Amino acid sequence: MPDWDADSPALRRNLTDLLRQIRDEALQRRELSLATIRQWHKRALKGLTVPDQSMVGHFRGEPGLENVEVQIGMYYGVSATDVAAALEGFENTLKRVVARLDQVISVGSALSVDQLAAVLDVCAWAHAEWVRIHPFANGNGRTARLLSNSLAMRYGLPPFVRLRPRPDSDYAASGESAMRGDWKPTSLVFREMLDDLLSKP
Numbered sequence: 001m002p003d004w005d006a007d008s009p010a011l012r013r014n015l016t017d018l019l020r021q022i023r024d025e026a027l028q029r030r031e032l033s034l035a036t037i038r039q040w041h042k043r044a045l046k047g048l049t050v051p052d053q054s055m056v057g058h059f060r061g062e063p064g065l066e067n068v069e070v071q072i073g074m075y076y077g078v079s080a081t082d083v084a085a086a087l088e089g090f091e092n093t094l095k096r097v098v099a100r101l102d103q104v105i106s107v108g109s110a111l112s113v114d115q116l117a118a119v120l121d122v123c124a125w126a127h128a129e130w131v132r133i134h135p136f137a138n139g140n141g142r143t144a145r146l147l148s149n150s151l152a153m154r155y156g157l158p159p160f161v162r163l164r165p166r167p168d169s170d171y172a173a174s175g176e177s178a179m180r181g182d183w184k185p186t187s188l189v190f191r192e193m194l195d196d197l198l199s200k201p
Helices: 007-028 034-044 078-106 113-133 141-155 171-179 184-197
Strands: none
Touching: 007 034, 007 141, 034 141, 078 113, 078 141, 113 141, 113 171, 113 184, 171 184
């Protein structure tokens, strides 16, 4: 069994299969919720060796993970005791923003310049906020990328954020900004990623 953090063929298969499911759900504009994201985490780790099963599909601060703290470089994720409240705020904001976009962007319609900018900003905010909170003990980056791609596909864009290996370029630096609560660098990086993908023959 491959390790849950290794860039293994098993993990890539899981992510590829999961992205197909997410695409279908996005095209149907199904509700995005924390429960949905928990299921993504479980499916991404299927068949992989995990240090403790309480880490699969469960957030820090929940039973078995009450004292699990995470550090990325010099930055810490939200304290385990505050993860639940941070996620509640995240989910409420995400649902409100997605409902608004669903109202103004018809299924199958081409995005205007302003709508494209709005969608990329939502993708970036959701990604950066998930990274800032870092609710899972592991796998937050790939979950944030799945979330961004889900939002992109919901509004007719291709899944432009590479899942594995982790994107290069300015992606890491934008993640550091996200840990400080600034999502705007992620928006700039995402625009470059999308432009690069669409420019390929």
